Amino acid sequence: MDATYIFLQHYWWLLVSLLGALLVFLLFVQGGQSLLFTIGKNQTQQKMLLNSTGRKWEFTFTTLVTFGGAFFASFPLFYSTSFGGAYWVWILILLCFVLQAVSYEYQAKHGNLLGKKTYQIFLVINGILGPVLLGAAVGTFFNGANFIVEKQNLTDLANPVISSWKTSWHGLEAAFVIWNVLLGLAVFFLSRVLALLYFINNINDDEIRKKSRKQLLIETVLFLVFFLTFFVHLLIQEGFAVDPQTSIVSKVPCKYLHNFLQMPVVLAVLLVGVVGVLFGIGKTILSQTWKKGIWFAGTGTVLTVLALLLCAGWNNTAYYPSLSDTQSSLTISNSSSSLFTLKTMAYVSILIPLVLAYIVYAWRALDIHKITSKEMEENEHTY
Template sequence: MDTLTFLQHYWWLVISLLAALLVFLLFVQGGQALFYSLGKTDEERNLVAASLGRKWELTFTTLVVFGGGFFASFPLFYSTSFGGAFYVWMAILFVFVLQPVAFEYRRKPGNPFGERTFNTFLVVNGLLGPLLLGTALGTLFSGAFFTIDRLNLANQGGAAVISQWTTPWHGLEAVVYGGNLLLGIAVVFLAMLLGCQYFLNNIDHEAIRRRARRRILPVAAGFLLFFVAWLVRLLLADGWAEDAAGEIVVEPYKYLHNLLEMPYLGVMLLAGVVSVVGSIVLGWRGSRRAIWFGGVGTVLTVLALLLAAGWNGTAYYPSLADMQSSLTIRNSSSSLFTLRVMSIVSLFIPFVVAYIWYAWRSMNRKPLTREEIEGDPHHY
């Protein structure tokens, strides 16, 4: 494996890991989706908001870093998807902008819209955020309607536009194509499951903990139903691969073959699913440790699936309008120089992760209580 190929695989690993962490951090959105079902009184809702308000920045920051990392390492995907499917990405941006606005203003004195309005914003972000992100991730397997013409780079008469979207919906069609909605709904249920587990770990309030425990099994059943349906569909589907000549060809059962030909990914996927199932049992029993098993399982599962989507010569963004326009990590990456410089910068990532872990542990040293909220005039 030459240096460029190694760096392309390395950066797909980094991007996949960021995406996996992002899916785990959607527990904030899952908690917001359950805002009114877990908090029955103003005091309880304020406790739920204060608990989630300490973590929402991690989700938002990871989303931004994920987009920035994709732009730097695989710019052709960024320009094709973010530039072509802009209705979906603008919807995601709008939904995620609602979140900080809601946290900032829901308890502001003199708020002219009322606290309930901003509580509704939190619920909207909690439901639509995971749904849209899950649907967008689904297109990495099912594909999208775009074409690419690299010859336009030599166009001297105007802007060098090399990718075109071929439908007027600009990404919204993903909701009804390729089983993407199955994955989107599965991510919504997963976020709510992780949200319940987070509250068991973070809040010391008997009524909220009891309601969170009761919702573990229903949301877990919804997650397993939709995720298994999507996974079976994926493993039985045809995939698109790049042959030795650089041509894109159809390969039956491509993703199943990837898990078999890269058995460490199959083991990682199985371990992730088992860990998530274990977290469901722990959460149902009221254990504070459930979120850690759920978090590790989520990261392992998403990481294994995304690596299977990009490694082993797989087209990670198939084109449904022109098969040869499909994107692989080889034909869509940055230059060797750019990837090499970025790899040096990426060495600082472990220090950033260590800081996040330290800050998390400091904030979660003991469960959040009603008395702590009442004594804090700046709570969310």
């Protein structure tokens, strides 16, 4: 295969992984929702919490949409196989994100039909299910799914569908794989950790800060238990390797461990990421005045997730293993767009730094002014 093509497939896997990593970081919005009633003990506090992480919900949402779009453009066979097959998982994810999209805007408005509490419960549902389901779905990148890809089917007039799912659960079966569930729970508790760190940074309220610091320790312990169990198993579990010459996929013991060892840069990114997360959390717990934990833990989260996703797709690994037919497994090479499309999209990707720059600029412009109870009382636009 053309070297440029191989390079672009790796480049696009990097971009999709980066979007996925940013998405996991931005799930702090979901974390904030799930903590709404844990941290917020009265209406004013809840309002401050909602207006803190809530004002970033559109970034999380947009990142999810862009992650989908970029995956579609660069690896369309995943889009068609996974979304059309693991139907119920994706539909559930969509439904809980629909609830989020309307709830912030509607919950505090007059005439909202279902009442404030209902919309806040919607936010809690999205705050719990969103991270758990997304985490479990990403778990299938390592633990596989039950599908068959047969392109020849297109010429069968009675039944021309190329990708088919082999369980009638259509994706729900992923919930019965403990390792997927562990990753889902790890992502969930991580999102809560990040939310607490963001509250500490963003809300000028002593009581909320105090409570957040207290809660942080519990959430961190739970996160570490689930994440480390998943991670240790990941290093010793069997992975699906693809032979770059013959494109034949085969099972290899400790594939992901080998991937980290064979890609020292990715390993370094992982280690820096983990240190960032632990430093951000640790210093926040130890110091009563330090508020910058979110930036260390946030950057660390992005790097850690990036390294994990690169480990799933690079180094001749099948990033979406098929448990029904090993040779149907998706790799960045057999599922990617054409050279032309990847190249065209690579030109578009030059705009990404510009997009990141204006996001950072606008974010900072708003976050210089911290959330206060005074702002909540003023008759301005608030959630």
